[in-house]
Amino acid sequence: MVAYGDVHDPYLEHDRGGRTLINVGSVGNSLDDPLPCYAILEGTTAAADGPFSVQFVRVPYDVEAEVAVARASGMPDAEEWEVELRTGIYRQVQREGREPRYHRC
Numbered sequence: 397m398v399a400y401g402d403v404h405d406p407y408l409e410h411d412r413g414g415r416t417l418i419n420v421g422s423v424g425n426s427l428d429d430p431l432p433c434y435a436i437l438e439g440t441t442a443a444a445d446g447p448f449s450v451q452f453v454r455v456p457y458d459v460e461a462e463v464a465v466a467r468a469s470g471m472p473d474a475e476e477w478e479v480e481l482r483t484g485i486y487r488q489v490q491r492e493g494r495e496p497r498y499h500r501c
Contacts, residue, residue, distance in 0.1 A: 399437065404486075406433045408450055418450055424457070427496075430484045432457045 399418040405428050406421030421433030431454040439448035459481045466474045476487040489496045 399435070401434075404428075406435065406452055408452075421452070423455075424462075425481060427480070427484055427486050429454065430457075430459065430482055431455065 397416040397418070399420060401420040402422055403419050404422040404426055405419060406426070407417075407419050409417045411417075418435060418437070420435035421428070423432040423434055426433050434453055434455070436451045436453060437449075438451075462481060463474075463478050466477060471477065473487065476490055479485065479490055480487050485496050
């Protein structure tokens with residue numbers, strides 16, 4: 397099993413070899429859904445010792461407060477970033493005018 401985070405796109409994959417890949421997402425600027433995400437991993441990966449589970453959790457986030465800070469600081473490309481925070485669509489995808497292709501949990 398491999399688990400990692402801050403890639404902004406939470407997902408869980410199992411391959412045919414029995415390996416598990418978990419991306420816990422991003423607590424700020426999640427790019428699959430505007431709500432931040434984290435994961436709770438419980439149990440053991442050894443089948444004989446009991447079950448193992450992964451639970452993805454979404455939490456409220458004050459996007460407008462974050463946008464106000466960005467505007468006040470004069471952040472470059474703030475308008476695209478604001479759309480990214482509100483929609484979960486990465487700014488490069490916005491620029492290219494294409495549909496996002498993220499994993500969906």
